[in-house]
Amino acid sequence: MGERLLLIEDDPQLGTQISGCLERAGFEPTWWTVGRPLPPGEASTYRLVILDLMLPGTYGLDILRELREGASDVPVLILSARNDTADKVRALKLGADDYMTKPFWPEELVERVRARLRRPLLQRQSLVEAGSLQVDLDSREVRVLGKPVELTRVEFDLLAALARRRGASVTRQWLAEHVLDPEREGTERTLDVHVSRLRRKLGPGKHIETVWGIGYRLGEGDDA
Incomplete structure (x- = not known):
């Protein structure tokens, strides 16, 4: 069956x-x-x-x-x-x-x-941790090494989408369609710009990994 x-x-x-x-x-x-x-x-x-x-x-x-x-x-x-x-x-x-x-x-x-x-099931817990990175999905707060990180609405929604599917590769097309505003910025090129800015704000560490030919995923956050 x-x-x-x-x-x-x-x-x-x-x-x-x-x-x-x-x-x-x-x-x-x-x-x-x-x-x-x-x-x-x-x-x-x-x-x-x-x-x-x-x-x-x-x-x-x-x-x-x-x-x-x-x-x-x-x-x-x-x-x-x-x-x-x-x-x-x-x-x-x-x-x-x-x-x-x-x-x-x-x-x-x-x-x-x-x-x-x-894909794996969505992560239902409020707090997602990956190495030094902490993402509180309910309060929309992000910390790295215990220090708060200020993100824009799009940056947080992008990070949250990856955090809810931790370990899974999420396509650039899906992220562009579901995180960005399709009437203003819903392109994969714009998505890549947001990913670049988000990486800079999160600092050193493999927080957001590129999966070549597919998209992105939340990494283990190894700061070594």
């Missing part, structure tokens, strides 16, 4: 199309057409949740919020017809792992599912 996925999508045509693609890709999808609470115990039976936002019954972001408040780490991929940056940022802050806007090709969704399942 394939890995179990939960699809929550009220559009019958789209839901049928997505379910069919997932099955042909070797997954075992369960399809809900209405929104309802998803207790962490039930969520743990799935490897990933594909979640529409506009649902009859319960709003998609409410399902996501309840999952994260219930300490569920199941990856969640959001589907939405809304392309507003504020909606994407809100979903990601609530704990979504990815965000796709409609319309889209179901084949692309399948590849995003595969990519998400290859």
Whole structure:
């Protein structure tokens, strides 16, 4: 049997199309057409949740919020017809792992599912430590060797995205799409500039490593 996925999508045509693609890709999808609470115990039976936002019954972001408040780490991929940056940022802050806007090709969704399942789960703890580097995700504070480091909003969000996926390589494209403002600065070249500035502020040490041909990852912070 394939890995179990939960699809929550009220559009019958789209839901049928997505379910069919997932099955042909070797997954075992369960399809809900209405929104309802998803207790962490039930969520743990799935490897990933594909979640529409506009649902009859319960709003998609409410399902996501309840999952994260219930300490569920199941990856969640959001589907939405809304392309507003504020909606994407809100979903990601609530704990979504990815965000796709409609319309889209179901084949692309399948590849995003595969990519998400290859990554480690998000780090849920508030404090992430890597050598001399400390990142407090809740208070948005950063320290190196115990001393506070002042970061811009983009710099902190970039560092936090890597900290939540510590040890995993995160693509430059994903970081550009989910950390930068796509209407003003959402390019990979601009991302590289922010990474360079962030490295200077963090000082010596392998805090942010370049993964050639892919992107970046949070290193072990070896200051030796």
